[in-house]
Amino acid sequence: MSTESTSVPSPSGPARRSGTTADRGVVAAPPRGRARDLAPRRLDPARRLAPPARRGHAGAAVLRALPAAGADLAGVLAGLAAVRGGGVPGAADAALGVLLAACVTALNAYGGLYEPPLNPAVLDRLPALAARVGIAWCVAAAVCEAVFPGAEVCAPAVLAVGACAQLVTACAGRAAVHARARARARTRARSTLVVGTGARARAVCALLAQHPEYGLRPVGVACGTPADAAGPGGPLPVLATAEEVHRAVVQNGVQEAVFVGPDVFAAPAESSAAGPAPAELLALVRAYGCGVLWVGDGGWAPAAVRPRMTDHLWGFAIRRIDDPAPAPRGSRAKRLLDIAVAAPALVALAPVLLGCALAVRLLDGPGVLFRQERVGQDGRLFTLLKFRTLRPADEHEAATRWNIAGDHRMSTVGNILRRTSLDELPQLWNVLRGDMSLVGPRPERPHFVANFSKTLPGYAARHRMPVGITGLAQVHGLRGDTSIEDRSRFDNHYIDHWSLWQDVCILVRTALSLVRPAGS
Incomplete structure (x- = not known):
């Protein structure tokens, strides 16, 4: 999984190999609304990749629903006021109001009545709104009658008045919302x-x-x-x-x-x-x-x-x-697993980390840690940490050389660290910082991300989830100088079928593979 090499690998055949993943090769976004910015440009690897303006599915849906939901809740208040006639509300009235609000919003959300239409018109949705208001009043009244027998608000005549008042108020509110939406559509x-x-x-x-x-x-x-x-x-x-x-x-x-x-x-x-x-x-x-x-x-x-x-x-x-479920799935559980494993691992491996650092410092000179810019989730750049196994000639070599395996400049300590994958241990700190996860597609350098994204369909999709120290591709032997196309396919399969148990299995398989002589 190391990364210090000189030629750009081709995405097919042996050169199509990498241990990493990064794909949304996008540059900083200029002002909105300029169609000419869509003209294709070559991606400059030297430029920092900007994270996409990601809008959460759930958050966007809630914001779209707020105006219409507000009109429905105003209708509930109007209906309650009509049945009370200005009197002081009691426990039955409060319960009725809560039940009405819950039923109406749930029924309207399920029926898609909070999704703003392209041609907003209250009359088009009047039958659907009326049916749901009627159902909500019947359900709420039945529950209130069971809890508060003989309550005045449960009388059929009172229910009819309240339902009509709610429907009229909700329709008036939605008409105002639609008028504002039409005006806004023309200007924004x-x-x-x-x-x-x-x-x-x-x-x-x-x-x-x-x-x-x-x-x-x-x-x-x-x-x-x-x-x-x-x-x-x-x-x-x-x-x-x-x-x-x-x-x-x-x-x-x-x-x-x-x-x-x-x-x-x-x-x-x-x-x-x-x-x-x-x-x-x-x-x-x-x-x-x-x-x-x-x-x-x-x-x-x-x-x-x-x-x-x-x-x-x-x-x-x-x-x-329909929008799909918010992505990435299980992000909180995945993050908790990362912290639960990485924090104790750093403490337990502290003597090993200290020993590796001393060996590099005493035998290879200053500069124990090798820092390299990699592409993470959604194209965000972060600094990946490793124990130095070879000192690159310059920044260009560090950014563009594919593989350092067999390089005569690598010391004995560097060879041992690479073969045992001990050079990867500082990445546990990246995991704790939130730059990456324990399990996920391996992160790659911007130079290679730009090239692979242009030649491999689906390569960009690997950045839908956090990058990782190990992954499904790695436990199947796709490490080091192996096919990038195969890695990309494994990574996307992992993301599409993600589960917390799969992460645990990959971590166990990775731990077992460390006893083998093959390095990353």
């Missing part, structure tokens, strides 16, 4: 990436530009051709690679991705010369917290997804596709 449109090809993609780009009331401003086209990017405001940038899409999402602050037509999901699962596969782009934009919309002619919906909001885009059927 959300940057939108269009994914698709052909006449339908061109029509969608044109419609979004011509109708600002939808609040979606197209900034680029993926999976398309230059002809698909033509629009009334001039041609849009065409994004031909996953790297360009990564850069576009970050630099333009893309908030929505519109997938156009059934054929976009019927495309091959693998990337091709024509560009990244739609499935890959779907995972990419979701990882950045972008909303996902599907546009079609109606009568068809993407398989394996549950549409939650049905609307139209100037006659085109448009549906918001």
Whole structure:
């Protein structure tokens, strides 16, 4: 797993080998809303990689729901005031209010009534709102009657008055929310990436530009051709690679991705010369917290997804596709495991660390620790620590040389540290600091991350989770000068099927492998 080498390995064959992972090769984001920033540029390894403007799925959903939820809660208060007639509320009234608020918000959330529509109109959702208000009052009244027998608020006539008052107030509040949303959409449109090809993609780009009331401003086209990017405001940038899409999402602050037509999901699962596969782009934009919309002619919906909001885009059927669970999964449990293992390990291995440090200092001179910039989760740079096994000639060699195995400049101490993997022990401090995890894709240097991201589909996706000291690829023998493509495949499989038990198993297998002579 070491890293001090001179040629850039090719992603296929023996040179396609590395022990690391890093992929969101993005540069610092310029001001939003400039479509020309989407033009592809070569990634400069010397520039620091900026972390993506990641928006949490759960947090974004809550923020979108707050205005409509506020209107519903105002309706609950109005309904309670109507049944009380200005009197002092009692225990039954308080219980009724709490139950109403819980039932209404839960039912509306489950029915997707908190997802802001592209064409906001209270009348369209009036039947759904009325049904849920009625159900909430019936449930709340039944519970209150069981707990407070004979309570006045449980009388049928009183319930009808309260339900009507709540519905009228909630609809009025939502009408105000929708009016504000329409005004805001025209002045503060959300940057939108269009994914698709052909006449339908061109029509969608044109419609979004011509109708600002939808609040979606197209900034680029993926999976398309230059002809698909033509629009009334001039041609849009065409994004031909996953790297360009990564850069576009970050630099333009893309908030929505519109997938156009059934054929976009019927495309091959693998990337091709024509560009990244739609499935890959779907995972990419979701990882950045972008909303996902599907546009079609109606009568068809993407398989394996549950549409939650049905609307139209100037006659085109448009549906918001459910957001996946927040990622990364189990991040708190993973972090607790890191601390629970790394902290005691540092204390227990303190004599070993001291012995290694003294050996390097006495036999190889000053400079016990080797510090190197690596790419971590979401493209963030951090300084990785190792015991020095070889002093590089200069910074360029340290940043761009692939492997130092067999280098005649390596001392006896350096060879022993590498063969036994003791040179990796200082990375336990990186784990405690939160730079990396015990288990995860191995981190790589920016120079190699930039090269591998351009040639290996899926390499960038390895940075969805924290990088690690060891990983699934390493316990399968993919260490040192081995295939990067294989490592990338193992790393993505590990992330897609992550579990805390899998981390424990990998740590046990790594500990058992340390008795073997093979180094990292």
